[in-house]
Amino acid sequence: MKKNSVIRTLVEAMSEEDIGIFIGDCLCVESINKDRRNNIYIRSAYDYGISIGIGIAMNTDKRVFIFCEDSYFLRNVSESIQAAVSKCRNLYIIILVSGMYNNFDSCYTVFDSIISPRGMLYNMGFMVHNYSKQLRNVEDSSDEIKAIWSKIKGPLAITVDVENSEGMMSQELNNFCEERIKTFAV
């Protein structure tokens, strides 16, 4: 499934008050069309996007949804451990698994080689969901996911299989992302 349609469905399942954090240049580019007042965009260059989400979740009652890719997750796996042990009930991490590095179609990540990625997340302390089949088979599953999220508390890790995509940040988009952080208010 295409990355932007997965993002669109999941963003539609979020409520107006929920905070969305999109990590990585490619995700910023893909998600900007579904921009909301409560979205924050963090470039790949900064290696603590999930931690920023933990910090926000610890200081608000609003739900915080962190979107990252498998390549980012693997590079900063200790952040996910910190997120799981924080036991923040308003923290949800969505890992978009393409199995490849962005902009490099022939460079595979080792995510698919992990014997049980969901088992690993569970052992860290997350509750784990996988929405790959749901998003692929049901035409518009945002209402269904919204209903699930209304009942389930975090820390929840969600994995979704997606197609790889390319995305480079323009200077204009970079300025927009910086401005959003400066003006963001919980």
Place this chain on the structure above:
Amino acid sequence: MVKAKDLLDFLCNRLSVKFFSGVPCAGLKNLYVVMDSKIMHYVPAANEQIACGVVNGSQIAGNKSALILEPYVIDNMDFSFNIDNKLQLLIITSGCVKLKNSKNLTVLNLVDTIEKDLSKLLKQKDNAKVITIICIKEGVLI
């Protein structure tokens, strides 16, 4: 000499910094002893980068926060997120850091009394420098 309790009171009550994260700093042992969950919150982090992220997240959420780190780590850390986004960061450390005062950085050394050495912090407004480091000299904190 500065009492650790007085420093914590200064940070929590006068500067309104109530959220802390970091990794253990040997020179600040006395500060950890007096930490009180009734007036502040400390999040032990898996590593320095995570601590920095958690503190930045807390700042973004609108709560004044501080980072507690070993001085040698600070010299090698990348604060570009704070500088690019003009997000203020307060760091507390012991000993000396190699970093010097610059356009985005203030280093305050706590060597004698809180009032004398850290009074600048009380006057800081929103247009203050992005990163402020409080260096507590060895043996000062009791």
